[in-house]
Amino acid sequence: MTASRLHKGRSLVIPGLAALVALAILIGLGTWQLQRMAWKEDLIAQIQARAYGEPGAVVPESDWASWRADRDEFRKVRVTGTFLHEFEAPVYGLAPGERQGAPIQGYYLLTPLKLASGAVVMVNRGFVPTDLRDPARRPESLPHGEVTITGLVRAPEARNTFTPSDEPARNQWFARDPQAIAAAHHLDRVAPFLIDADASPNPGGWPRGGQTPLTLPNNHLQYAVTWFGIALTLIGVFAAFVWRRLQEPSQSS
Incomplete structure (x- = not known):
């Protein structure tokens, strides 16, 4: 009987290791969701504290070298300058459609805004559908002269x-990266951030600004509880499996 139990115990080594690996993965996923929850809560707090109220000025150029997103992102600002439309960069993306789950393909238009100081801030003017990517198809959307933009950093x-x-040579972009776009057009004194323009209507209706989502889902606690629950279930199932395996020799004697 003792030898039989020892044999059964040895036979549990591989299932036990597999269960430990699975348990570690489940606990890791649950812990990661808790970390994501903390990050999401901090992000929501930033949006609530910065995105509403009266707009302020952008960070001065002298502070751009030390700019940090955690200190400034989502702050509501207002800036005045002149658009450099010849350097407009369409960045491929999706925008919410009329029906949920049916987004529209198109482009976000990033256009350099030259300030009175000569420095440049990249402005995400908003979204256009694919058929309006070419500026020639929406000439009224290209304001000339000095403009004032309100939006979020x-x-x-x-x-x-x-x-x-x-693909800079084709003016094809896939990330809203002001420094990469500036480098392709040999622009200097460019801010390390961009401004998402608000929903103020543009002539002709395009581009459509106000695309920054300000209401973010936060289901990470639910996901964490799910992963930890599965981990507890695994422990219970494996414990029952071990008990049954160890009881088999006694039942067969």
Whole structure:
């Protein structure tokens, strides 16, 4: 009987290791969701504190070298300058459609705004559908002379392994990256951030600003509880499996 139990115990080594690996993964996923929840709550707090009320001025050029998104992103600002429409950069993206789950393909128009000081701030003027990518098809959307833009400060869009490579020679962009766009057009004194223009209507109706989502879902606690619940279920199932396996020799004697 003792030898039989020892054999059964040894037979549990591989299932036990597999269960430990699965348990570690489940606990890791739950912990990651808690970390994401903390990050999301901080982001929501930033939006609530900065995106509403009266607009302020952008960070002065002298502070651009030390600019940090956690200190400034989503702040409501107002800036005056002249658009350099010849350097307009259409960045491929999606916008919410009339029906939920049916987004519209198109482009976000990033256009350099030259300030009176000579410095440049990149402005995301808003979204246009694919058939309006060419400025010649919407000439009324290109205001000349001095303009004033109100919007939200945004950090450059983060790239990941799924982001296609930009093609500056074709003016084809896949990330809202003001420095990359500025470098392609040999612009200097460019802000390390961009401004998402608000929903103030543009002549002709395009581009459509106000695309920054200010209401963010936060379901990470629910996801964390789910992963931890699965981990507890795994522990219970494995414990029952071990008990049954160890009881088999006694039942067969």
